[in-house]
Amino acid sequence: MGLVEKLGVHLEDREQLAPVAARILAYIILTGKKGSTFDDMVTILCASKSTISTHLNHLKDLHKIVYFTKTGDRKKYFIINRDMVFHHIDDMMQKWKEERDIHLELKEYKEKINSIESENEKFDLTFHDDYIKFIDGATSSVEELRNKLTNNKLDF
Amino acid sequence: MGLVEKLGVHLEDREQLAPVAARILAYIILTGKKGSTFDDMVTILCASKSTISTHLNHLKDLHKIVYFTKTGDRKKYFIINRDMVFHHIDDMMQKWKEERDIHLELKEYKEKINSIESENEKFDLTFHDDYIKFIDGATSSVEELRNKLTNNKLDF
């Protein structure tokens, strides 16, 4: 399926995954509710058992996928974690928070240097102010959206 | 300077740069208006001329840095591109747009499958709807901030 490859390439870049890991996730997404098994992926993705095993566990550790089981069936049926959107949003906000902290530290350092530097070589701090303002705005708007999505989710 | 290393590690992850490329950018950021020269970086970052040359050109291609010159001086003085914030925002919006397109394509595919699939194994499309709603909201709020920053910039 070409869509697995296309989505795979996208996920490889977006989620920073190894090629096969990205294809696994793509395949699981496109298989949906009925779930994908270990063997399905070995055959369909043409990868070794060890590769599938490793990446499947990795994706599980990252909370990207979960699995369900069937009584009297030893197979695991992998499906995407429905909270992935929220994890994605939370990761994004965490990164923004880290970036904000770095900018604050840089600004602090530059202010210290500025106090002993000649006038025309002083650091321009508006850069950091702009950036922090941008992050604050982006964070709050995304957080608002997160809440909105949480409420929608409770509805059904 | 420890801050170069700390910022370097951050940029390595954030901007997807090679270790030395990230340190170059960090050093240029922390040097500020007076600019950093090729030789400065070779000595201070303890890297070979070839490495510095390659990464410097790469960073220039990515529009992360620019340089100014001084009359009667062959050296180039590298400083960060003041439009970096805007490039960053634009890249972010571009990525969101791509993601949005992928979700639309997935939704289309799933709708086609749903029309021939048994009731209890139909794809749940709310996932994509939520995601698209999230991206639309995030995009518009970030775009708003971009405009606000543009106006601030014109003020000074």
Add this chain to the structure above:
DNA sequence: CTTTTTGTTCGGTTTGTTCCGAACTAATAA
């Protein structure tokens, strides 16, 4: 108890990235 199913773990190969040194270029200086 042996075989099959459903995986996991380990060692090694392949592939790709990052960096360096040496040789080169183009411009200025002596």
Add this chain to the structure above:
DNA sequence: TTATTAGTTCGGAACAAACCGAACAAAAAG
């Protein structure tokens, strides 16, 4: 003209990531 400055380009070494196969484990089936 020769030397120095300020870089670029190329080939390869060193390292890291991704993947595979073979051997192993644990549970169920025969």
